[in-house]
Amino acid sequence: MPQIGFLLQWVVKAMAVVLAITILNFFLIRLAPGDPAMVMAGEAGAADQQFLDRVRQDFGLDQPVVVQLWTYVKNVVTLDLGQSYRTGRPVTDMILERLPATLLLTGTAYLLALLVGPLLGALAAMRPRSIFDSLLMVVSLVFYATPIFWVGLLLILVFSVQLGWLPPFGMHSMIPVTGTAAQILDLARHLVLPAITLALFYIAVYVRLTRASMLETASLDYVKTARAKGLPEWRVASAHILRTALIPIITFAGLQAGHLVGGAIVVETVFAWPGIGRLAFDALFQRDYNLLLGVFLVSALMVVFFNMLTDLVLRIADPRIAGRA
Amino acid sequence: MHILRTMGLIGRVVAALLAVAFLGTAAHADPKQGGVLNSTLWPEPPGIVIGIHLNAPTLLPSSKIFEGLLTYDFQLAPQPMLAESWEVSPDGLTYTFKLRQNVKWHDGEDFTADDVVFSLTKFIPEVHPRSRPTFERAEVTAPDPYTVVVKLKEPYGPLIRSFDVISAPIVAKHIYDGSPIRENPSNRAPIGTGPFKFAEWRSGEYIHLVRNDDYWLEGRPYLDEIYYRFIPDSASRALALEMGQVQLATQNDIELVDVARLAAMPHLQVETKGWEWGAPISWLEMNLRRKPFDDVRFRKAVMFALDREFIRDNIFFGLATVPTGPIHSSSPFYTADVTTYEYDPDKARALLDEMGLTPGADGVRVEVGLLGLPYGELWDRLSQYIRQALGEVGVAVTIETADVAGWGSRISNWESDMSTTYLTTLSDPALGVARSYITENQQKGVLFTNTAGYSNPEVDRLFAQAANEPDEAKRRELYHQVQKILADDVALAWLVELQWPTIFSAKLKNVVRNGLGPNDNFAEAYFEE
Numbered sequence: 001m002p003q004i005g006f007l008l009q010w011v012v013k014a015m016a017v018v019l020a021i022t023i024l025n026f027f028l029i030r031l032a033p034g035d036p037a038m039v040m041a042g043e044a045g046a047a048d049q050q051f052l053d054r055v056r057q058d059f060g061l062d063q064p065v066v067v068q069l070w071t072y073v074k075n076v077v078t079l080d081l082g083q084s085y086r087t088g089r090p091v092t093d094m095i096l097e098r099l100p101a102t103l104l105l106t107g108t109a110y111l112l113a114l115l116v117g118p119l120l121g122a123l124a125a126m127r128p129r130s131i132f133d134s135l136l137m138v139v140s141l142v143f144y145a146t147p148i149f150w151v152g153l154l155l156i157l158v159f160s161v162q163l164g165w166l167p168p169f170g171m172h173s174m175i176p177v178t179g180t181a182a183q184i185l186d187l188a189r190h191l192v193l194p195a196i197t198l199a200l201f202y203i204a205v206y207v208r209l210t211r212a213s214m215l216e217t218a219s220l221d222y223v224k225t226a227r228a229k230g231l232p233e234w235r236v237a238s239a240h241i242l243r244t245a246l247i248p249i250i251t252f253a254g255l256q257a258g259h260l261v262g263g264a265i266v267v268e269t270v271f272a273w274p275g276i277g278r279l280a281f282d283a284l285f286q287r288d289y290n291l292l293l294g295v296f297l298v299s300a301l302m303v304v305f306f307n308m309l310t311d312l313v314l315r316i317a318d319p320r321i322a323g324r325a
Numbered sequence: 326m327h328i329l330r331t332m333g334l335i336g337r338v339v340a341a342l343l344a345v346a347f348l349g350t351a352a353h354a355d356p357k358q359g360g361v362l363n364s365t366l367w368p369e370p371p372g373i374v375i376g377i378h379l380n381a382p383t384l385l386p387s388s389k390i391f392e393g394l395l396t397y398d399f400q401l402a403p404q405p406m407l408a409e410s411w412e413v414s415p416d417g418l419t420y421t422f423k424l425r426q427n428v429k430w431h432d433g434e435d436f437t438a439d440d441v442v443f444s445l446t447k448f449i450p451e452v453h454p455r456s457r458p459t460f461e462r463a464e465v466t467a468p469d470p471y472t473v474v475v476k477l478k479e480p481y482g483p484l485i486r487s488f489d490v491i492s493a494p495i496v497a498k499h500i501y502d503g504s505p506i507r508e509n510p511s512n513r514a515p516i517g518t519g520p521f522k523f524a525e526w527r528s529g530e531y532i533h534l535v536r537n538d539d540y541w542l543e544g545r546p547y548l549d550e551i552y553y554r555f556i557p558d559s560a561s562r563a564l565a566l567e568m569g570q571v572q573l574a575t576q577n578d579i580e581l582v583d584v585a586r587l588a589a590m591p592h593l594q595v596e597t598k599g600w601e602w603g604a605p606i607s608w609l610e611m612n613l614r615r616k617p618f619d620d621v622r623f624r625k626a627v628m629f630a631l632d633r634e635f636i637r638d639n640i641f642f643g644l645a646t647v648p649t650g651p652i653h654s655s656s657p658f659y660t661a662d663v664t665t666y667e668y669d670p671d672k673a674r675a676l677l678d679e680m681g682l683t684p685g686a687d688g689v690r691v692e693v694g695l696l697g698l699p700y701g702e703l704w705d706r707l708s709q710y711i712r713q714a715l716g717e718v719g720v721a722v723t724i725e726t727a728d729v730a731g732w733g734s735r736i737s738n739w740e741s742d743m744s745t746t747y748l749t750t751l752s753d754p755a756l757g758v759a760r761s762y763i764t765e766n767q768q769k770g771v772l773f774t775n776t777a778g779y780s781n782p783e784v785d786r787l788f789a790q791a792a793n794e795p796d797e798a799k800r801r802e803l804y805h806q807v808q809k810i811l812a813d814d815v816a817l818a819w820l821v822e823l824q825w826p827t828i829f830s831a832k833l834k835n836v837v838r839n840g841l842g843p844n845d846n847f848a849e850a851y852f853e854e
Contacts, residue, residue: 034730041772042733043371043380044454049771051454058507086371088507097528153560161568169561171530174363174552174570272556274529282368287730 010311014304021300022076025293026069029284035061036085036287043286059085059290072290076297082290084283091294095276099298101171102275105267106260108191109198113256116199117206118249124207125214126237136207144204152197152270159193166193169272194271198264202256209252213245220244247318254310258303261295356547360852362833364573365562366532366553373523373532374512375494376453381576384491386532386553388844390431390517393490394422394441394473397840399601401657401752403485404839407436407495407518408473417480417795424471428541430497431522438467443498445475452506456492459484459756480795483753489602489841492752520546520848529555540848547851559583566593572830575843581642581703584826594831597644597824599842604653604757605825607645607747609711609818613778615742617691622676624815628666629673630718631711637821640706645821650812651758653750653822657797658804663812673718682719690719696741697724699732707745707820737772747823748773752840754804755792762807762816763788779816 037055041047056062060071075082081091124133143151160168167173167190177186217223218241226240227233265277280295282288370382375391394408403411408422428436445465449456463484464476477484487493495518500511514523518541521534532553536546554571556562563583565571569592579587588595609627611618618624633647652659682690693715697708712722722743727735735741751757760766760773764780784807791803811817827843829836835849 032731033727034732034734036730038733038737038772039730040371041454042729044378047772047774048454048457049768050457052771088372088512094528101529149558156561156564161564168564168568168570169556170554174554175361269557270561272530272554272558272561274527274555278529278557285728285730 006312010308014308017304018297018300019073022073022293022297023069025296026072027065029287029289029292030065032287034287036289037061039286040086055085059083072293081294081297084288084291086283086286086288086291091290094279094291095294095298098274098276098279099261101273102261102264102268102277105191105194105273105275106198106264108195109202109264110256110260112195112199113202113206114253117203118210118246120203121207121210122214122237122242125211125218125241126233128211128215133211137211140204140207142204143200144208148197148201148266149270151200152194152267155193155197156270166190168193169270171274194264194267194273197270198267205252206249210245210249213248214241217241217245243317247314250313250317251310254306254313257306257309259299260306261299261302356834356849356851357854358544358547358851359549360547361550361552362548362573362847362850362852363552363554363571364575365556365565365571365578367555367557367562367578369529369555370532372512373526374496374515375491376449376456376496377507377512379453379455379491384844385575386534386551387494387515388490388519388841389521389534389551389847390515390519390523391490391494391496392517392519392846393488393493393495394424395488396845397486397489397602397752399598399655399840401486401601401840403488406490407441408488413485413795417482418477420475420477420484422473422475424473425541426471428518429539430499430518431516431537432497432500433539434497434499436495436497436518437470438473439470440498441465441473441495442467443502444495445473445493448496448501448506449493455756456487459487460493480793481755482792482794482797482800483755486752487756489752490846491602491841491844492756519846521548521551521846524550531555542848545848546846547849548847551847563587566828569830572833573827573836573843574829575827576825577700577703579826579828580701581644581826584642584644584828587828588826592831593828596827596829596837596842599827599837599840599845600823600825601653601655601840602752602842602844603749604655604751605747605749605823606648606651606653607707607745607820607823609820610736610744610746610777611818612739612742613780614739617680617682617693618742620680621814622680623682624818625666626673626676626680626718627715627720627818628815629669629676630720631714631818631820632668633820634668636707636710640703640710641821641823644824644826646824648819648822650808650819651750651762651816652754652804652808655822656750656754658754658801660805660808662805663809665812666815670718677719684719688719689721692721692723694725694742695722696727696732696735696744698745698747699726699728704745711743711745733772736776737770737774739769739776739778745820754807755788759788759792762811777817779814781810781814781816784810784816 037052040055041052060068083089084091084094120136124136127133156168159166171190173186177183223236223240226236261276264275265281268275268278276295280292283291366382366385368382370378370380372378373383373387375384375387392407394406395403396406398404407425407428409425410423412421424438430436442465445460449460462477462481466474468474497516500516501509520537520540522537524535525533534551536549540546556565559580562574562578566574566587584595587593611624613619637645637647646654649661649665650663677690684690695708695711698704708724712724715722736744749757761775762779763775763785766775767778768774787803787807791800794800827837832853834851834853838845838849
């Protein structure tokens with residue numbers, strides 16, 4: 001029952017947060033100088049007053065901002081995200097077309113990071129200051145500090161240009177493949193480099209986070225007690241240290257999951273991955289207000305949802321959190 | 326005399342034989358049917374119906390789907406396309422086009438004069454901001470299904486250069502008539518008459534075109550398919566060309582710094598022709614409403630202070646030429662006989678001294694702002710060079726930055742001191758040049774108008790007269806006068822004429838065939854064995 005109360009409270013809070021974010025975004029993007037009509041005129045290399053007036057009138061940009069906001073919020077409540085100024089297409093369609101690609105890329109990278117990062121971090125923490133630990137720390141620092149686009153280009157140069165093992169960009173082969181199995185394999189081959197590029201950064205973060213968290217926990221009194229009781233080291237590490245040390249990792253994983261939608265712009269750009277991050281990036285520069293607000297809304301919903309999920313998982317991992325609430 | 330005539334005859338025969346031999350080698354073996362062309366395209370266009378959208382990435386795929394009545398060669402002379410012949414009356418008021426009779430729309434309907442009348446009188450005036458003024462002055466009728474007559478009230482010189490696929494795309498009346506043009510569902514899957522038909526658009530990935538088997542020109546096109554692939558990162562685009570994943574990139578797809586490296590690769594070649602129709606010129610605009618830019622001596626000082634050959638060689642990596650004035654050197658209306666401004670910082674300093682702008686203790690005579698074109702690193706480097714070069718003569722430049730929307734907003738509202746830009750000057754000065762200089766085109770809030778604020782009644786008169794003059798030779802003379810005045814006045818500081826590189830597989834032939842360059846319909850493009 002307390003969990004249901006917690007859920008209800010959360011839904012109400014989440015709706016308020018999403019509404020506040022929508023309104024804030026609505027005003028924020030209008031603070032930037034220029035409007036969609038200006039960008040469209042710029043792209044066309046041609047404009048006259050009639051053209052600018054027509055664009056502004058078509059999309060209600062000639063109305064007072066408050067009226068525009070009211071219309072927008074009213075439409076969003078009925079799940080109508082409006083039309084893209086630039087393409088004239090429904091924003092929902094445009095987002096849904098691109099969302100699967102991003103979720104596939106970021107989801108794969110996320111799982112990879114979650115599997116590899118904490119494992120390596122834990123191994124390093126069990127042998128602090130060993131050669132393995134030192135080497136891992138250096139490598140993780142390098143991948144943490146190196147810009148993602150640079151890592152991506154290097155991987156392309158090595159694995160696509162030099163070795164010719166993997167395709168350099170895109171989500172599908174230039175020559176369409178037939179058969180479900182062949183198509184899945186083709187997609188997987190295209191996914192390898194961008195997913196690893198994105199995952200390397202997060203693996204580096206998890207390695208360092210897990211190691212630090214485990215070393216800190218290992219120095220606590222109850223761990224000493226466990227050792228004093230004569231428990232074997234693997235049991236101390238897995239049953240006593242890891243569970244407590246997991247808390248910051250779960251928190252970080254939750255935060256990261258919230259950014260699955262928008263967090264891959266750079267990788268999507270380098271690898272020409274047809275995802276939503278790039279869609280948002282372009283929408284920003286094109287002042288495609290509706291499209292941008294739509295992406296922000298989806299992104300906000302994801303963040304709110306994963307924050308809720310993280311809270312729930314944390315309550316299971318550490319019952320003291322539920323007790324405090 | 327007899328011997329001379331005989332020698333002359335022999336000479337002509339030899340010349341003819343040589344010409345045949347030359348043509349034999351120039352024209353490759355029979356073009357091969359088939360093949361898939363992969364081209365880069367960036368950014369992903371908002372739509373692919375020319376007219377509704379006019380940005381560069383729209384034009385590349387759209388010009389393969391749609392056609393105009395005419396096209397233009399490298400000298401911008403009209404060539405047949407959907408019209409197989411045409412006549413202009415001696416008074417320059419009536420243009421009669423005879424249309425091809427074997428043309429079908431991609432959905433199988435017949436193409437007729439009604440489609441042309443609809444396109445020129447309904448479609449273009451409603452959606453095409455650039456051609457609206459041209460066709461609003463015309464009365465268009467169809468005396469029979471394959472004849473179109475365009476009548477003017479007064480002669481309009483640029484009209485004959487306004488029938489290409491970009492200025493006047495011909496769309497299907499049966500698709501668009503009677504419903505809002507911008508909301509037509511076929512805009513996402515357009516129906517044209519061109520050599521390639523629309524097949525698929527995968528958002529974020531590619532636009533796919535396939536061969537039009539019923540194309541009006543027998544045996545064309547040669548290519549089976551074209552994919553326009555969206556590759557957002559310029560380094561990735563260069564890699565894709567290098568690896569042969571794509572066989573064509575154009576305009577600013579590839580950073581100019583990479584072009585020489587790619588050109589040296591045996592499997593690639595580079596062509597800089599093909600932008601004669603667009604004729605892009607980059608310039609430094611000075612806001613003539615503000616001091617000290619209102620003083621022609623200051624503007625001349627700026628011209629003397631800038632080493633435009635340095636800009637050409639080091640910022641544009643030689644892919645540019647130095648302009649002499651407002652009209653592109655490839656235009657039939659161009660003259661080089663104008664006041665020129667060689668790099669001479671001492672002359673610049675002397676002019677600034679003459680204005681009373683003497684340097685202070687820090688060497689600074691005056692402080693000005695520069696709003697750079699936000700199109701990437703090349704343009705940032707141009708701004709930095711301008712700051713450095715003007716700084717040498719005591720003009721302290723502060724570089725201001727904005728994104729495209731902010732840049733457009735500030736320029737169009739006359740809110741910058743100086744700004745850099747480039748603009749296509751189009752096939753005729755009346756269409757693409759006059760707009761930046763005539764007084765009546767100072768429209769606050771509208772981009773690509775006379776935003777500098779230049780005003781000269783004599784220039785206004787000459788531009789108006791040249792536009793309405795039917796005789797080409799007289800028009801040339803009038804535009805020569807305009808160029809002299811504008812160069813004397815330094816109405817804008819013209820920096821470079823851009824030569825966008827088209828980089829393509831050495832096996833791909835007939836890529837750049839006319840003044841429309843890669844915006845040609847590619848009916849003749851093919852892959853060599």
